[in-house]
Amino acid sequence: MLQFSIGETACFQPEGRPTLTGINAKYNRKTVTVLAENGQQWNVAAVFLRKAESSAQAKPAFAPIVRLPGN
Numbered sequence: 001m002l003q004f005s006i007g008e009t010a011c012f013q014p015e016g017r018p019t020l021t022g023i024n025a026k027y028n029r030k031t032v033t034v035l036a037e038n039g040q041q042w043n044v045a046a047v048f049l050r051k052a053e054s055s056a057q058a059k060p061a062f063a064p065i066v067r068l069p070g071n
Contacts, residue, residue, distance in 0.1 A: 010034060
């Protein structure tokens with residue numbers, strides 16, 4: 001889990017779904033909360049995450065600010 005930082009882009013593949021890419025938003029004791037590009041929030045075990053390919057074309061010029069409940 002220490003290989004991922006908050007705000008970093010990661011990807012994972014839920015069972016029966018295509019690969020999702022998102023931003024690491026929060027660390028919990030056993031999972032990482034990922035805000036997917038499609039707007040969904042996922043709690044994913046760190047073992048299933050991998051760093052997303054970084055390319056200048058894939059990154060937007062700005063990142064939207066997202067408020068999580070309880071913050």
